[in-house]
Amino acid sequence: MPTPTLSDAWYAHPPGSFALCSVDDGKAVVTGGLDTVLRVWDTTQPFPLSAKREFVRPESITAVALADAQDVFLAGTSDGVVTMHDFETGDQRKTLVRFDLPLRAIAFTTDGKSVVCAGMDGLVKIVDLDDAQNVSTFHGHDGPILGLAIDPKGELFCSMDWSRCWKVVSVDDCSVVHDGQGEDGGLVDAESVFNFGFSSDGSLLALPGKTFVRIVERSNWNVLFKLGGEHTDMVLSCMWAKNDQYIATAGRDKTVVIYDVPAKACVQKIVMEDLPICICWKNAGNVGSVVIGDTSGELRVWKDCVTLDGISASTGNKIGGGVMGGDGSGDVGESSRAGTSRMDDDDDVSDQELKQSVFQMASTPEDDTQRYLYWDMTSIMTYDDKGTHAVIEVEFLDGRAKNIRMNDHFKPSMGAVG
CATH class of the missing domain: 2.130.10.10 (YVTN repeat-like/Quinoprotein amine dehydrogenase)
Incomplete structure (x- = not known):
């Protein structure tokens, strides 16, 4: 070894979350961040590296994907838009699809003819690259989708949401092939x-x-x-x-x-x-x-x-x-x-579904000490009961301000963002 x-x-990119993808055994890497800039890196060059190319987008970059042929790349943004760009010039070729909330994952299908996109609105959309038509939409998640993987055989994709529930789905018709259980331990924050x-x-x-x-x-x-x-x-x-x-x-x-x-x-x-x-x-x-x-x-x-x-x-x-x-x-x-998923005894897999759909414009019932206090197109407010106090977090989806985290001993049941 x-x-x-x-x-x-x-x-x-500036400190915070940013997206990364690679092809050609990692020799070409594309990143995008909160600064709205896409950068292409040639990792075969001597250190320290400087970006080989830079392209500016109007919104923060939350997901990127690079075609194996390295002729086009995809960018998903905080305003829920997926666009296709020329790899050499960065010129936008077309807008592929729009979501109501930020993108979290994008991937080309194995044949390179379509793209699979997953967002914080809990949807997975399959889009044809030639005509930018939404071929099909998968509605099987109850919360933000935070990850996506494509089957190399081109038949399936797997998506995982913030309760760590995972679904294996047919690319052809978005039918569920396998419904994987989540785990105990509460919800994963939507920035992950x-x-x-x-x-x-x-x-x-x-x-x-x-x-x-x-x-x-x-x-x-x-x-x-x-x-x-x-x-x-x-x-x-x-x-x-x-x-x-x-x-x-x-x-x-x-x-x-x-x-x-x-x-x-x-x-x-x-x-x-x-x-x-x-x-x-x-x-x-x-x-x-x-x-x-x-x-x-x-x-x-x-x-x-x-x-x-x-x-x-x-x-x-x-x-x-x-x-x-x-x-x-x-x-x-x-x-x-x-034929059901088998885990070791200490894997702590929950047999329970989330008690209520999380996408609501008002407070939701408490689930494992957590609840939503507020959710709209620009911000999310969450509540976590710690016993002696509550932790309130506000995430601004449009990047207009830094996220807020604070303690509150009054344990509110609803919230609003102005």
């Missing part, structure tokens, strides 16, 4: 973004969990096993390496971990100074590195983390043909035989 090193940081994906052949799906990563088998959507023990807080990102042997993860504990999937073992770990909000693999030959973007608005490369040789996890050569238990024994439990 090589000895990794962390590069010096280079400025990408989940990054996850399928293995290169589509046989396995990696999903972020509370402190672990779930490896799900496509054939029956059972959980084969989980990778964990290194994170102490919620995992936000879990990205496959190109040979499917490794997964890079990033969590709220500021830790970035690389797991050997067949061995179910941590092989590299680093603790960052700031929260890593987006990661992607960068490969040079058979050596894999990880590009890390954090809340300080900076990018770094964790260089020479692993050697990308060995057996692919998705082939099953090391995992085996049966459904593995948490100890790797290959035992199949009763719930697996029944």
